[in-house]
Amino acid sequence: MEQPDLLILQMQQRNEKAFERLYSMYSEAIHGIIYSIVLDEAVAEEVLQDTFIKIWNNAEAYDIKKGRFFTWILNIARNTAIDKTRSKSFKNTKKNLTTTNFVDILTSYDNLNSKTNAIGIKKFVDKLKPMCISVIELLFFKGYTQKDAAKELEIPLGTLKTKNRNCLRDLRWLVIGPQ
């Protein structure tokens, strides 16, 4: 998907319609990331709200020439979600849920409730090796730097990079079709 630069510029000029379009384009993915961190639907929605309010309030901070818009909002979402998990109220209610990863979440969903390409995604995750799950979980969902992820998984940096790419290779077929 090409980045909607026009909408982003309009949002930066305080255009609510543009902001709404961007919300409908990115909110579900951002919600998925947030949910994988907080693992609570009500809390995830709350964090999603805060995230998009931050995006609106700090819209000028994003520079179209530097980095992807998705990467920028991804960082805001992860940081907001992680801040939430560190809050007292959250710690009191949620414990020992940290072992759940994105694959556990995906497989827990009822097929009937899921999206159009859910079957393809399910096939994708079914084939994922445990190392791939960890790499994607840390780099994409948890926002680890490659150095921290390499340390956590005890693999060299170069290996981590190519492993991540290979793990995600099958995912691209779902988007663009086999080539």
Add this chain to the structure above:
Amino acid sequence: MNEEEIIASGILELYVCGSLSEDEIHEVEVAIDKFPNLKKEIEIIESSLINLAENVSPPLASLVWTYILNAIHSASNGGSSGTNEKSFNWAGVSGWAAAILLLGGLFWAMNQKSTLEKQVDYTTTENEALEEELQTTEKELLTTENVLAVLRSDSFDKVILPGNDAVAPEASAKIFYNKEDGIAYIDAEGLPTPPEGKVYQVWSLIMEPLTPSSMGLLEELSAVKSNLYKFEQFPAAEGFGITLEPEGGSETPTLSQLYVLGTVSQP
């Protein structure tokens, strides 16, 4: 590294995930400028990851957007509802406050200035009035000193003009007469106020034969002080008389209206 090597290295996936350091991000951006095809690859990676994350998302209530909209509205309306406290526009508010203060200060200063200007105006006028008064007083003082000098002087003879019993027995006048210089001061304190349309006329008299010559009228023109008149350049006199004449004076004295009369004492 060429295009394929960059793609194969897996750095683009990390770029989208946000797992790269500042330096590595810069490296990727330089590479994108060099190989525009990398952008396409990045877009495919991003779409894949978005697709994956969307599948991890639980169903999303449409109400969430309403909450967000309300929050950004109340923030832009200056309300505070927890999440938007930071967005309260202190710079704007303090800017307006400063502007209002400045405006108030300006008005105050202008007001002060106009008050001071008025005060200066008033003081200037007052000064002018005082200066005038001072000049008048100095003039009066000079006159008084002159009069005093006349009274003290040996060169002035004092001539008493008693009232004419037939016309005004109560009236009287005094004349200080300097024969040498031909100057006379007439003190008319003892004369009654002339009736409307009438004026006192002063005459110098030669006795043998009786020849009156007009010296002038007791009027503002010849007054040096109230009721004190000065006459100069008149014929030498052996006596003085004052008559009441119609306004403007007469050629010859109206003797029926002779109020006072006196003679200069001969040495």
